[in-house]
Each structure stands twice: as C-alpha cells, then as structure tokens.
Amino acid sequence: MVKAPCCGQFGLKKGKWTDEEDQLLVKYIQVNGEGSWRSLPKNAGLSRCGKSCRLRWTNYLRPNLKRGKFTAEEDETIVKLHSTWEIGGLQ
Known part of the structure; x- marks a missing residue:
C-alpha cells in the first residue's frame, strides 16, 4: 500500500528548508498568528x-523553543514523576 502524499497534493517541495522559506514562514506567523495550517502555505x-x-x-522556529539540557527543577520533576509510576499506572 502506498502512503498518500501530505495534504493530498503533488508537486510540493520536500527535503531541507531554505533560509528564505524559514523567513517566509516566520514573517507570516508573526503577522497572522498560528491558525489554519492547511491554508498557511x-x-x-x-x-x-x-x-x-x-x-x-x-x-x-518558535521563539519560545527551549533547547539544551534540563534544568535542576526539570530533572527533579522527571525523577518525582518517574518514581510514582508503576507497571499498569500511577500508584
């Protein structure tokens, strides 16, 4: 079985994004906000x-995207939540 192309359209660009495409996307979202992803392109x-x-x-591309290591607080939260987990669900 063949997977249908994204959004059912042929001729769409695939692969690595260019700087120009990134700029178009960022500019559009800054002006119009996030919304209808289907009509955005x-x-x-x-x-x-x-x-x-x-x-x-x-x-x-999101401005509030966090990259890098977890903070000490995030590490603590992960350990705390992990310790409450058992096979089959929460304790």
Missing part, C-alpha cells in the same frame, strides 16, 4: 504542505 507563498509548515514552526 498558499497564503505565505510556500510550496510546502501545511503539516510540514506546522512541524517546522513547532520543532525549529
């Missing part, structure tokens, strides 16, 4: 599917 002048735009924004 056409409105922003991108030859990508909406899912690709959403994932690029969410995983790489």
Whole structure:
C-alpha cells in the first residue's frame, strides 16, 4: 500500500528548508498568528504542505523553543514523576 502524499497534493517541495522559506514562514506567523495550517502555505507563498509548515514552526522556529539540557527543577520533576509510576499506572 502506498502512503498518500501530505495534504493530498503533488508537486510540493520536500527535503531541507531554505533560509528564505524559514523567513517566509516566520514573517507570516508573526503577522497572522498560528491558525489554519492547511491554508498557511498558499497564503505565505510556500510550496510546502501545511503539516510540514506546522512541524517546522513547532520543532525549529518558535521563539519560545527551549533547547539544551534540563534544568535542576526539570530533572527533579522527571525523577518525582518517574518514581510514582508503576507497571499498569500511577500508584
């Protein structure tokens, strides 16, 4: 079985994003906000599917995206939550 192309459209660009595409996406979201990812590519002048735009924004371009090591507080929260977990659910 063959997987359908993203958003059901052929001829969309795949692969590595260019700096120009990143700039178009960021500029569009700064002006219009996050919203209809399906219509965003056409409105922003991108030859990508909406899912690709959403994932690029969410995983790489968001201004509040945190990268790097966990803070001590985050480590503590992870350990605390992990210690409450048993096979089959929470204690």
